[in-house]
Amino acid sequence: MGMVADPKSQYEELDKFLLTIAGTEDELIKVLHRAQGIFGYLSDDVQYYVAEKMKIPVSKVYGVVTFYSYFTTKPKGKHRISVCMGTACYVRGAEPVLEEFKKELNISCDETTPDGKFSLDTLRCVGACGLAPVVMVGEKVYGHVTPDMVKDILAEYA
Amino acid sequence: MQNYKMHMLVCGGTGCKSANADQIVLNLKRSLSECGMADDVSVTQTGCFGFCEKGPIVKILPDNTFYTQVRPEDANEIVTSHILYGRKVHRLLYKDQTTLESIEDSKHMDFYKKQHRVALRNCGFIDPGNIEEYIARDGYLALTECITSKSREEVIQIVKDSGLRGRGGAGFPTGLKWEISSRYDDEQKYVVCNADEGDPGAFMDRSILEGDPHAVLEAMAICGYATKASEGRIYIRAEYPLAIKRLENAVKAAEEYGFLGEKILGTDFSFKVSLTFGAGAFVCGEETALLRSMEGGRGEPTTKPPFPSEHGLFGKPTTINNVETFANIPVIIRQGAKWYRSMGTEKSAGTKVFALAGKINNVGLIEVPMGTTLREVIFDIGGGIKDGKKFKAVQTGGPSGGCLTEKDLDTPIDFDNLVAKGSMMGSGGMIVMDEDSCMPAVAKFYLQFTQEESCGKCTPCRIGTTRLLELLELICNGEGTMESLEELRRLSSVIKDTALCGLGQTAPNPVLSTLNAFWDEYVAHVVDKKCPAGVCTKLLDYTIHADKCKGCTMCFRVCPAGAISGKVKEVHFIDVSKCIKCGACMDTCKFNAITRG
């Protein structure tokens, strides 16, 4: 992600993946996972493409994409910041941490900064509750986060 | 396996891994080979030890040394001091919370003393990536026994006799479920493992899958044998990449060793296992929603009957069990129903894994016999409340459960007792709250969760949870009235009574249980417009402390409500009636002269 990828090779990669599976309707979610991995997000075009390739009504594809919070139809920022709002993190003060990120980045949840650098969202428990409150930036996990750590975390990606 | 003199077990659970456990492994290995000890000491990355709070954990066998909060740069010292010279690294040892003494042998840690590990038997002991280590601990013996020398009926009978009840939440007797499933005839039948684990703050299923994936695979095959199913599917959260990787490897290894696949161990029994990924919807843990999701659709629950046992995946008979339920099966087969029944209570046999979290000292994963009291769990194993604060409540059963209080602490934990107390077992999440927690705010938090996770299919849940949430927001913002509280109750009872699936039916539980146990706190919010725990910011007053105020006028300038008055270099004042509690003044004051309370 982040890099500008060539759409043609992205579609080719998706085609290649489609060849490795049966392509039956029950594999839709699997394919969407893969497509999001390749394209970074599920644009209308990509959803339409998946529908056509799998011979599934596009309304159904859209119905599925909008049902699951893991799927996103908007491009995310280069660095995706996810604040865990699972119970363990919540009771240990995740909310002020989230507020601090909002304030520092000047965006709300599920938004991306205008420069495309950061996007902010919440997630429910990554299973690292021992480190609560937990924040993920990309793949990296930050544990025991307090509001005053927010500036420093962001600075790492400046 | 080589004959190592010593073993170093490094936790490879998600918690510890995210705190750089991988680097510890590399560093330990490097230090060992630098000292020429690589052939004498093994380094194994295991599943979660359960003591995630103090992770990353490194444990050394055979002396049971338990190092906590290890950093990669500690690796060299551990090797040189402990391995080479036999001197434990004291600063890394776990210290008892009360005596503050270092504990050298983990067996003496309170955290482990009261635990009894059955489902977690291999977590933190074996390398989950190595099937041989599983086999060395009697792995796949139960499956072998079943398919070579036990009839399907015998297998089901053992599970029935063991008294095992489903660990996914509802506590349905597992043996009975298998028996019902086995009655439906169809060429194609399925076994499904529910590894969705949506309860936020609970991570026992993840830890089992990461730490002992073969136990689940073995159990699924046994279930397949007993119910005449030839295909197993694991529905697992996409948010659990490590568990997915370990499961995938385990399936491959089990196939290579002939424990899965065609004609297992030369018998007529064939069973294959594959993985399906979830995509971030809590409701997909509900079994009918899970099936719809596995079929590639929106995870919307459907009415029961028909039950999955009759009409499940693709309309075929399907047995669905939870990860932890499965993890118990191989030991039950090997050690017998009687052994299993000897643990736990009359109606809830065996042990239960809990994910302890919240304002507690030892956050982590524990397994205790059913019937252990909440007090033992929270204070003995959990080490009590963090920072010496006062215990206020514990939420069991996640967003579906309820809050239990001081007076419930001596209740022996089992399925029925928790329900009787207005909560439920759920999957085993246990969130401890201290005096700083505001209960209406906690209820609001849970409702935020269920409202967001509602599938939207049925009226009471789609709209009802939204209205509940809005009422709670009103209350926490100081705009609620006594009527709001009445409305909360009325709405809650209808949602409970009429929602289509378990999500909606249990969504009001956190509201009802806090209303019952903390009525005064609600009244304080709506009548006195005060938040006793000091959490609800809209109910707190901002005050300027004359002794600290330098009269810099900064607060005066940022206040959007024009609530602050004062002259340059003189003490400023806040007009409480005008203040909209935005907090801007407090953020601006460089002299910390403004407080909220």
Place this chain on the structure above:
Amino acid sequence: MSDVTITIDGKTMKVKQGTSILEAAKEAGITIPTLCYFNLENADIACKPASCRVCVVEVEGSRNLLPSCVTSVAEGMVVRTNSKRAINARKMNIELLLSDHPNDCLTCPKSGSCDLQRLTQIVEVRSIDVTGTRRSTVPVEVGKALKRDLSKCIMCRRCETMCSTVQSVYALSAIHRGFPAYVGTAFEEPLSDTVCVSCGQCSAVCPVGAITENDEVEKVIDALADKTKTVVFQTAPSVRVAIGEEFGLPAGTEVTGKMITALRRLGADYVFDTNFAADLTIMEESAEIIERIKAFLNDEKVSLPITTSCCPGWVNFFESQFSDMLDLPSTAKSPQGMFGAVAKNYFTQKLGIRREDMIVVSIMPCTAKKVEADREALKVNGNPDVDIVLTTRETARLFKLANIDFTKLEDSEFDDPLGESTGAASIFGVTGGVLEAALRTVYETLEEKPLKKVEFFDVRGFTGVKTTTLKIAGIPINVAVVHGLANARKVMDEVKAGNPRDLHVIEVMACPGGCIGGGGQPYHRGDGSVLSKRTSAIYEIDKDKKIRKSHENPFIKELYQNYYGEPLSHLAHEQLHTHYTATAKY
């Protein structure tokens, strides 16, 4: 199946095992309110998502209230449908729906026939105490066929059931999750930009005002007020057995005469009959059938099976879903299209007026007809052959607006010459009718002798796919009659896969039961008997007609003699036939 004994509201009774509590209660004279549920048993169409939770009842021994629509009775069951708990829950669930609803009943197109409005009355919700935010409203969408105001959607899923299970069009799906969820299209695009075939079945079942027909009543009033225009009405075969329901007459009451009178009272210049054009359609279509079958027998390369083309829902469907088989359907325009062509070409000539000075108004059971009238092939220099299409429901509203007390009207007759029709034409309104009508003509043409018995009972009835083999002039002809597009898809997939049953002629009607179940007809409210009664009424009309074969219609003969020459002539091709264009499949 064996019977079980149950007690409902104190009444002990025996009911068949497998019956739902709702049905059992009905037998006992207890009407439990429902909202999401409907069941057209005779057409095998049901929607049972159990999502509204309005029909909940108290069952002894059950922890929760249970939805009576999907809960089966069990031996010894004790049910209370009117306990305080059940009543309050029902009330609350309606109240919740209203709390997320625009509640603009006064101006809502559904007002008066809205299930939610009616239930609000029945369960006595007199105030909405639980209030809060509303689902972010989607802008109202006005398409050619349908109007959608999804802020009114209550997620009953009925439209989705029709569009998916019955029609296999899949233009609609539940989208989003939780509070923001509603039933919509992919990417929330307007219906007209999707695969929607405009059949209107979604609007026929939507219990609220979320999907309704695009109301064009006002356009007709404008046309009638314009003194420079000659306003010509045509009325489809199935309207006359349904429109009476809008005025309180029992389903299946035939009101042709009153309908004509009403249209005259509006100020119509001519009231003609689409049935006339249906006879014309049979002339062209049967000629085409005979042509193709003869060519087939001569081993010439020819497109078979031939399918009917009078249903625009079906036409839209095959243009998108079977776009590689566009040579199969008959090229004959639909009766509505043919009528427009005859009126604007032949009849204007006869009257000596310009086509621009004539306004043709169709009274149709159908929302797809609105879109059909907009096709380029139905226009000359931009002027449409059919100017305005009103559905049955709109027409009834027009009558009410014009102060017409319908039931009190005397009967009158269609005008000549485009008002005369045969029994063959009248059965166009039901599934199987078009084929039966065509067979009457094909038979007599090929056998060159009169048909002794004009009824072909094998092609009648509600079965989704009916097939039979007829021997005509020694030739075995395999025919299929299909209604519901999901059934059509099945048959067409089979044809695509090599046509193993060797079908020669296929009739397809998009709507359940044919046009009597059309998307613009008075609401059946889930009562399947309504459709059966309309069907019987149509067959009655046929039976009572003196002339029952299209080719015997004297005015049709005259039309060919004076104008078209013969079926499939050059002029006929130009005016009475059309062509098809492939459209996107997804």
